[in-house]
Amino acid sequence: MAEVRAEMVANVWKVVVKEGEAVSDGDTLVILESMKMEIPVLAEEDGVVAQLKVAEGDVIQEGDLIAVIE
Amino acid sequence: MLIESLGPVLVANRGEIARRIIRTVKRLGLRAVAVHSEADAGLPFVREADEAVPIGPAAPAQSYLDAAKVLDAARATGARAVHPGYGFLSENSGFARAVIDAGLTWVGPSPEAIERMGDKINARNLMEAAGVPVAAGTREPATDLDLALAAARDIGYPVMVKTAGGGGGIGMSVARDERELAKAFEQASRAAARFAAAAAAGGAGDALAGPAILLERYIERARHVEVQILGLPGGKVVALGERDCSVQRRHQKVVEESPSPGLTPELRERMLAAAVRAGEAVGYLGAGTVECLVDADAQDFVFLEMNTRLQVEHPVTELVTGLDLVELQLRIAAGESPEVAPVTVGHAIEFRVYAEDPRRFLPGPGAITVWDEPVGDGVRVDSGYAAGDTVTPFYDPLMAKLCVHAETRTEALERARKAVASFAVEGPKNNLEFCAELLEHHEFVSGDYDTGLVARMRGGGPA
Numbered sequence: 033m034a035e036v037r038a039e040m041v042a043n044v045w046k047v048v049v050k051e052g053e054a055v056s057d058g059d060t061l062v063i064l065e066s067m068k069m070e071i072p073v074l075a076e077e078d079g080v081v082a083q084l085k086v087a088e089g090d091v092i093q094e095g096d097l098i099a100v101i102e
Numbered sequence: 103m104l105i106e107s108l109g110p111v112l113v114a115n116r117g118e119i120a121r122r123i124i125r126t127v128k129r130l131g132l133r134a135v136a137v138h139s140e141a142d143a144g145l146p147f148v149r150e151a152d153e154a155v156p157i158g159p160a161a162p163a164q165s166y167l168d169a170a171k172v173l174d175a176a177r178a179t180g181a182r183a184v185h186p187g188y189g190f191l192s193e194n195s196g197f198a199r200a201v202i203d204a205g206l207t208w209v210g211p212s213p214e215a216i217e218r219m220g221d222k223i224n225a226r227n228l229m230e231a232a233g234v235p236v237a238a239g240t241r242e243p244a245t246d247l248d249l250a251l252a253a254a255r256d257i258g259y260p261v262m263v264k265t266a267g268g269g270g271g272i273g274m275s276v277a278r279d280e281r282e283l284a285k286a287f288e289q290a291s292r293a294a295a296r297f298a299a300a301a302a303a304g305g306a307g308d309a310l311a312g313p314a315i316l317l318e319r320y321i322e323r324a325r326h327v328e329v330q331i332l333g334l335p336g337g338k339v340v341a342l343g344e345r346d347c348s349v350q351r352r353h354q355k356v357v358e359e360s361p362s363p364g365l366t367p368e369l370r371e372r373m374l375a376a377a378v379r380a381g382e383a384v385g386y387l388g389a390g391t392v393e394c395l396v397d398a399d400a401q402d403f404v405f406l407e408m409n410t411r412l413q414v415e416h417p418v419t420e421l422v423t424g425l426d427l428v429e430l431q432l433r434i435a436a437g438e439s440p441e442v443a444p445v446t447v448g449h450a451i452e453f454r455v456y457a458e459d460p461r462r463f464l465p466g467p468g469a470i471t472v473w474d475e476p477v478g479d480g481v482r483v484d485s486g487y488a489a490g491d492t493v494t495p496f497y498d499p500l501m502a503k504l505c506v507h508a509e510t511r512t513e514a515l516e517r518a519r520k521a522v523a524s525f526a527v528e529g530p531k532n533n534l535e536f537c538a539e540l541l542e543h544h545e546f547v548s549g550d551y552d553t554g555l556v557a558r559m560r561g562g563g564p565a
Binding site for chain 2: 039040041042065066067068069071091094
């Protein structure tokens with residue numbers, strides 16, 4: 033199991049995957065936007081998106097849980 | 103019209119540039135009106151204005167990009183002129199027109215000039231016709247991938263892919279083959295769609311139908327050098343020297359200096375003359391910037407784009423010319439014809455202090471606990487924040503501009519080292535450590551550097 037957390041304060045600009053979806057290492061899970069920059073958040077291992085904790089338009093803080101990959 | 107009749111001046115911007123414009127407006131004895139989002143209510147520019155009007159939530163589309171709200175604020179405060187700063191609505195011809203239609207003075211070039219230069223493809227064709235050198239590239243927008251692939255075959259790889267509208271390096275990338283072009287085209291299309299949405303939100307009505315993508319021959323060892331021009335009433339255009347903006351990450355500028363250490367006097371003279379021709383070709387009025395790419399090896403240049411507004415890095419020009427560009431903009435907007443001697447003295451360098459980590463340059467907004475600016479001879483800091491303020495994720499990461507001026511480049515570098523070392527910022531991440539590193543880097547110190555410098559410093563990483 034891998035927890036994917038936010039590296040910075042950001043807005044969730046796009047949610048690319050759904051809960052239950054299979055993902056591979058390097059796949060984009062969500063795209064954050066902070067300070068006019070798009071920051072893709074990537075899966076760091078193969079697995080299934082067990083939990084997705086953010087929705088488009090959310091403002092998230094550094095360290096907030098974005099997703100859990102199992 | 104006299105300058106006295108221009109006020110109150112509404113500053114339709116935020117952060118360091120709003121603060122900097124307000125300073126000159128007040129020095130000229132005019133009232134300054136700020137507009138601000140909810141997120142910015144506590145920032146220095148709001149406090150320092152004579153009057154401040156809240157115009158909505160943090161999201162730029164609902165505040166700083168909302169033309170109707172800005173115009174309402176102008177009406178409510180009795181403002182008689184609008185200064186747009188840079189970014190946001192500054193290059194939105196629809197907004198410029200709305201300001202003029204409301205009976206107010208627009209501190210900028212005519213809406214027609216903004217329109218003609220705003221579309222990069224149109225601007226490029228116009229410059230070519232005016233005898234300004236341009237890079238091999240698309241004369242019509244590439245609206246789908248097949249057109250882009252065909253264009254790239256004609257131009258030859260590598261190509262630079264960018265959106266015809268928009269700016270700030272967003273959506274720009276280099277493609278070295280067809281596979282990379284497909285990716286670059288998609289990225290630029292996404293950026294184009296966002297620019298179109300922002301323009302529509304601003305009430306500009308010039309949202310484009312499809313993605314308008316521009317391809318240009320990519321120059322490998324290029325310097326990014328731009329010329330500051332000033333169009334005076336009566337049609338005369340003067341060039342106020344150049345700025346070298348080759349220190350870039352993600353195609354966005356980090357450091358700018360004037361004069362450029364990479365131009366021969368002969369090339370400088372040709373570039374300044376071409377910039378004057380460019381300005382005259384569009385009947386340019388006020389401050390503008392002609393951006394060029396210089397082939398460092400061939401000592402030749404091509405026109406890149408024209409920015410029809412005040413530039414972030416304008417302090418570099420102010421330091422070497424002794425002029426106040428905002429004052430000149432206001433005087434020209436008021437119909438005055440100021441005497442401008444295009445003489446430059448010494449060497450100036452600007453460092454953009456960004457809220458980002460100094461290794462990967464990823465955003466790091468946060469609350470500022472310590473903010474201590476350097477002071478001293480030949481040091482100028484234009485900042486948007488102070489201790490106790492919060493840098494939020496809603497806007498660009500520019501916190502301050504640290505500028506130095508000295509007789510020679512060597513002295514300016516030394517002055518910069520001391521100033522960077524004594525600038526204390528805690529809370530948000532910041533790139534001062536990168537600035538210090540750059541100031542010791544042999545390429546930068548020698549002056550013989552190009553737009554690939556930051557990537558080389560980071561081992562080919564993000565730049």
